[in-house]
Amino acid sequence: MNNTPLFSKVLLLEDDESHAFLIRRALKGIVDEVLLHTSLGRALEALPEFEGDLVISDLNLPDSRETLHIEQMKQLRPDLPIMVLTSSTSLEDAVTAMKSGAHDFLVKNFDSDFKEVLQLSLSRLFTSLELEREKLKFQREMNVLRVAIENSSDAMAVVEGSGEVRYCNRAFSSFAARCGGSPTRVTDMFSDAVKRKSELEREIATALSTLERGGVWKSEIIFSDDPDAAFDIGVSSLTGEFGAESRDSERSFVVWVRDISEAKRREKFQREIISTTTHDLKGPLGAILISCELLTPLVEDKQRAKDLVLRVESSARNSLNIIDEFLSARRIEEGTFILRPSEQDIAQIIEEVLADYRAITLARSQTLSFTHPQSRVLAKIDRLGFARVLGNLLSNAVKFTPKEGAIEVSLEARPDEFQVAVKDSGSGLDAAEVQRVFDRFSRLERHSGIKGSGIGLYVVRSIVTAHGGRIDVTSQAGQGSEFKVSLPLNPPVNAHGELISLDFN
Numbered sequence: 001m002n003n004t005p006l007f008s009k010v011l012l013l014e015d016d017e018s019h020a021f022l023i024r025r026a027l028k029g030i031v032d033e034v035l036l037h038t039s040l041g042r043a044l045e046a047l048p049e050f051e052g053d054l055v056i057s058d059l060n061l062p063d064s065r066e067t068l069h070i071e072q073m074k075q076l077r078p079d080l081p082i083m084v085l086t087s088s089t090s091l092e093d094a095v096t097a098m099k100s101g102a103h104d105f106l107v108k109n110f111d112s113d114f115k116e117v118l119q120l121s122l123s124r125l126f127t128s129l130e131l132e133r134e135k136l137k138f139q140r141e142m143n144v145l146r147v148a149i150e151n152s153s154d155a156m157a158v159v160e161g162s163g164e165v166r167y168c169n170r171a172f173s174s175f176a177a178r179c180g181g182s183p184t185r186v187t188d189m190f191s192d193a194v195k196r197k198s199e200l201e202r203e204i205a206t207a208l209s210t211l212e213r214g215g216v217w218k219s220e221i222i223f224s225d226d227p228d229a230a231f232d233i234g235v236s237s238l239t240g241e242f243g244a245e246s247r248d249s250e251r252s253f254v255v256w257v258r259d260i261s262e263a264k265r266r267e268k269f270q271r272e273i274i275s276t277t278t279h280d281l282k283g284p285l286g287a288i289l290i291s292c293e294l295l296t297p298l299v300e301d302k303q304r305a306k307d308l309v310l311r312v313e314s315s316a317r318n319s320l321n322i323i324d325e326f327l328s329a330r331r332i333e334e335g336t337f338i339l340r341p342s343e344q345d346i347a348q349i350i351e352e353v354l355a356d357y358r359a360i361t362l363a364r365s366q367t368l369s370f371t372h373p374q375s376r377v378l379a380k381i382d383r384l385g386f387a388r389v390l391g392n393l394l395s396n397a398v399k400f401t402p403k404e405g406a407i408e409v410s411l412e413a414r415p416d417e418f419q420v421a422v423k424d425s426g427s428g429l430d431a432a433e434v435q436r437v438f439d440r441f442s443r444l445e446r447h448s449g450i451k452g453s454g455i456g457l458y459v460v461r462s463i464v465t466a467h468g469g470r471i472d473v474t475s476q477a478g479q480g481s482e483f484k485v486s487l488p489l490n491p492p493v494n495a496h497g498e499l500i501s502l503d504f505n
Contacts (some may be wrong), residue, residue, distance in 0.1 A: 006126040009033045009052030013043045013069075014085075015061055019108065023056070023085065026115040030122055040064045040072075047076045054125075057102075059086030059093060067093075067100040074101035081129055083122070103128070155257035161208050163187035166252070175231070175257050178223075186255050195222045204235060208253055211237040221257070228265065232258045285323070288316040296359065310363045339382035339466055339499040341491050346377040346386075346418055347411055353390045354409065357398060365404045372411035377418050379489040382499065385463045386487075392456040393422040393483050401426035401480075416489055417469070423482040429475040437473065466499045467491045 010031045014020040037043040040063045081103040094105040155175040157168035163185045176183035180191030190197045207217035221231040236254045292313035299305040361368040397407045405425040412419045438461045475481035
């Protein structure tokens, strides 16, 4: 037997002192403390304040009739388990005691095995009580969960692979009613009031038939009569015992729906604010930039004034680049970033972009060189988009290259494409940073002191990808970086001669 006590304190109700002695001796090792009462009256007085785990009671007491005392004790302490210990061998007495509220029944038999039998009975009772406590705890938790699910503003349903709804909360019932279709089958839940009705039903049916355990499918629901209302809908395949398949049952899925109308309205408001603000800022910044370009020749002999003009020009140009990055990123996300390629002289565009940076590199004592073929390189590209790609790469090269460093730009013509490389002698990147450099809003920790939006290279990659091209990076920390942009001479335009950037990665 395990000598670790199972019960800390037990109330023993026994009118026979010799029996009480034998019982207390048998309880050693399994009970820490035994409180003895020889009459029901004294036990009932002590019971309300009793801070123990168990009552062990004789069945026949001089001041009680049959099993009435068990009922009285259960009324006083319904939470306290009672074990009946009696000399009676009557099955009827055992049944009556259990019906009155006793948890277990054991016949007194003070032979050599009494201690072992009593301790085994108490061990069994202890296990039973533990299981009951766990069951009650689980039921309480399930009730809390059920109330939370029922009162949740998010709609939730448990469905079978056929689409039949086995359970749903009130929010799901309301949402199904709004959709106008069947509330009992998710594959028939949508009426014509829902945009993409047929497509959504097909996608849900496909998800229910193809999702692996733990898999998730998501989409968005918009109503024809209320375009400002938007809902996220998802289907999750249950895992473990809840999602286990058997011959007699299908796998289960959870369908959840969340109202994202307010989030969409906030996003729309933020986009409008960004769009309005950035457009309003571009005007005065452009004026500052032009004014700086006009002022520069007038202060050639005044080095301090020239430095200030160049600083203002650099700040204005960086601000314009950031604004263009935000506008481009927003259009990429919306699918409205349209590029219109036309035949261009690539070297000429590069020279124009380089001209914007020569004054800045001169002020930083950086060398800026450009090598290109003798013959013209003609290709169909979006002029503004290509200028933005090159401008961003040059801006980064200038920012991350120290004074007196070198920035080299080269153009190479190939049979079906051309390649532009921007190489610098700056701080460079390690392998982990190269993997993240094109992520949206990615800012490297060691470059946190350098101003930037973190979306420039995301826009660059999007423009390059839309042209059917690629961008490669070669870099080493402390040794500088080289970005190579390869673009086809004839990009894959649509019927309207357009390219649409849809790079969301």
